[in-house]
Amino acid sequence: MSRVHEQWIRPGIAKTTFCAGCGHGILMNAVLRAVETLKIPPRELLFVSGIGCAAWIPSPNFNADTLHTLHGRAVAFAVGAKSFNPKLNVIVISGDGDIASIGGNHLIHAARRNDDITVICASNENYGMTGGQTGPTTRLGGLTATHPAGNPYKPFDLVHLVLAAGAQYAARYTVTQPRALSNAIERAVSTKGFCFIETISPCPTQFGRRNRFDQIDKLYDDLVSRYITRQEAHKMDPKDTVEKIVTGEWFRGEVMP
Amino acid sequence: MTAPLKKQTQYLMGNIAAAEGALAAGCRFFGGYPITPSSEIMEHMAKVLPGKGGVFMQMEDELGSIAAVVGASWAGAKAMTATSGPGFSLMQETIGYAAITETPCVIIDVQRAGPATGQATRPGSGDIIQAKHGSHGDYEIIALAPSSVQEMYDLTIRAFNLSEKFRVPTFVMTDEGIGHLREGAVLHKDFETINRRKEPGTMPFDTDDPLFVPPMPIFGDGENLLVTGSTHDGWGYRKVEQPEVHERLVKRLRQKILDHRDEIIETSEDFTKDAELLVIAYGFVARSARKAVKVLREKGYKAGLLRLKTLWPFPKDIVARLTSVAHKVIVPEMNYGQVAGEVAKVSKSEVIPYCRVNGEVISSIELIRELERHVS
Incomplete structure (x- = not known):
């Protein structure tokens, strides 16, 4: 974390609660880099989060107003605060289980209403805090605490889900693309309407160890080998992109995918 | 009414x-x-x-x-x-x-x-x-x-x-x-309006004030608020493993209401001073109960009504006082005795629930019949 960002860290916070190799620290940095670049006064920022590891990115770490809510409800709390005080820049940061499973209805309806908030979803393929159960972004066949023989379900494509629901802007980047990620957050926060960023952030402790990524770096090597850009995806046979993580930015009204 | x-x-x-x-x-x-x-x-x-x-x-x-x-x-x-x-x-x-x-x-x-x-x-x-x-x-x-x-x-x-x-x-x-x-x-304007108390720079989640209610800042005030549903200290920091923090918080959440029952609780009474047959009612049913009690008084029976305008915190002191005079307490309500159960916890006399759960309101006519059954 650069010294410039220290002013954004709540006094007294000496360390994060994230495990070794967790991607959430990189996401944390990307968020602060974006708000720093945008020069948003801290008093005009409200960070809202739900329950889970990613919900602890802003609360208590960020030195701004933070609302640490219930499991799944972060987006709805955020909509209430933003609609009453439109001067607030409202940024939701939470995990994929929180935002896309238990909170999925709030997500799609906020996108449909095009509520003027930014939602950053840290997808780590499982419920990390509760012990590595299958989440809505777990890959097909992924080994989890609740699907020890392999996840039989396909993961959500969250970017296309929110775009279909009516989002203004959506992006997907992995934590191995920190500059692009930070730029996307900047764009989302400064764009009016519902903006969504999926951040692929690996979970070595729960998902990595169950899926035979014996070393943290192997999990990151896997991520780097699997992500491609939208431009690369366009040149590929669609069936070859199934195993890939397509990264980039999408805008409302664009021809999909 | x-x-x-x-x-x-x-x-x-x-x-x-x-x-x-x-x-x-x-x-x-x-x-x-x-x-x-x-x-x-x-x-x-x-x-x-x-x-x-x-x-x-x-x-x-x-x-x-x-x-x-x-x-x-x-x-x-x-x-x-x-x-x-x-x-x-x-x-x-x-x-x-x-x-x-x-x-x-x-x-x-x-x-x-x-x-x-x-x-x-x-x-x-x-x-x-x-x-x-x-x-x-x-x-x-x-x-x-x-x-x-x-x-x-x-x-x-x-x-x-x-x-x-x-x-x-x-x-x-x-x-x-x-x-x-x-x-x-009458949509009158004859009332006092109370707004939350703001005191910049003070703890939003703990206080030594005898009211037990800390002041409440809002987002955008520059207070860098930490709001969480987890157990927290006075500034909002999660303190989920300290027994004393949790106990202090939960105790104060109770105290701030229970210690101000006199201010919060409102009831009204009809003919309760010498009532031997006390009716305790609330909501729509209290309308029927009021009529029923009036009819019984006209017939010379010592019936009275305690109407609860506040249900929680439960007005247990008033119930205890009035049931020490009454011989019987009838609690008509449109459930299977939810308030009657609270009355029974503190009542000094026999509590008789009169329950109705079919979606029909309890009428004064049937209540008069029920009350007469208990006085004759």
Whole structure:
């Protein structure tokens, strides 16, 4: 974390609660880099989060107003605060289980209403805090605490889900693309309407160890080998992109995918 | 119970009077989801609130409604929602969140006959225990029970004032009978408005003040607030493994309400001074009970009525005092004895529940018959 960002860290916070190799620290940095670049006064920022590891990115770490809510409800709390005080820049940061499973209805309806908030979803393929159960972004066949023989379900494509629901802007980047990620957050926060960023952030402790990524770096090597850009995806046979993580930015009204 | 006819008297529906009460009290955020028999409140707010500079949000479900209400309250709004049993059930987790984060908010529950979908268009009082105990853990809330269209207005105003003063979720526990009743009421401006206390730089989640209610800053004030539903210290830092922090917090959430019962609790009494047969009633049924008690007095029986305008915190001291005079206590209500159970905990005399759960209100005629059975 650069010294410039220290002013954004709540006094007294000496360390994060994230495990070794967790991607959430990189996401944390990307968020602060974006708000720093945008020069948003801290008093005009409200960070809202739900329950889970990613919900602890802003609360208590960020030195701004933070609302640490219930499991799944972060987006709805955020909509209430933003609609009453439109001067607030409202940024939701939470995990994929929180935002896309238990909170999925709030997500799609906020996108449909095009509520003027930014939602950053840290997808780590499982419920990390509760012990590595299958989440809505777990890959097909992924080994989890609740699907020890392999996840039989396909993961959500969250970017296309929110775009279909009516989002203004959506992006997907992995934590191995920190500059692009930070730029996307900047764009989302400064764009009016519902903006969504999926951040692929690996979970070595729960998902990595169950899926035979014996070393943290192997999990990151896997991520780097699997992500491609939208431009690369366009040149590929669609069936070859199934195993890939397509990264980039999408805008409302664009021809999909 | 019905307002005397004055020049300013209007003829209107209970649900509309409640919405008008909210507006008069300063409510400027409504987040809701349609549900019978409460929807008129939502529709009235949708029509009137934007013109008063307020915000109306139709949310995707009741989980979203109450979450948006709590979010808006922290953004500085006097905020509310209105619902009925099924929606009230869905809101319970966030009600617990509002209790532990000490968020002022008002919920009007226009009760219908449950459980589940039950009789969506018929009255009931089946949510009284849920109002107090619906969310997990130990906490206190305030619940009021109007018996007339006038009280839908007056008690909704009072609900906002109590909610702001004590930083606690406050419920108006009405029912389909009162919600859809049309009668005269005066939408007066003759009341005090209480707003939450702000003190920049002070702890928002603990206090040594004898009121036990810390001041409440809002988002955007530059206070860098830490609001969390986890156990927290006075500044909002999560302290989930310190027994003393949790105990201090939960104890204060109780104390701030229970130590102010005298201020919060409102009841009214008819002929109770020498009443040997005491009726304890609330909501729509209190109207029938009032008539029944009057008829029994005319017949020379020593009957009296204690009407509860506050259900939670439960008015146990008043019940204990009056039941020490009465020989028998009849509690008519539209559930299987939810308030009768609370009465029995403190009553000095025999408690007889008179229960009705079929969606029909308890009439004064049948209540007279029931009371006569106990005096003869």
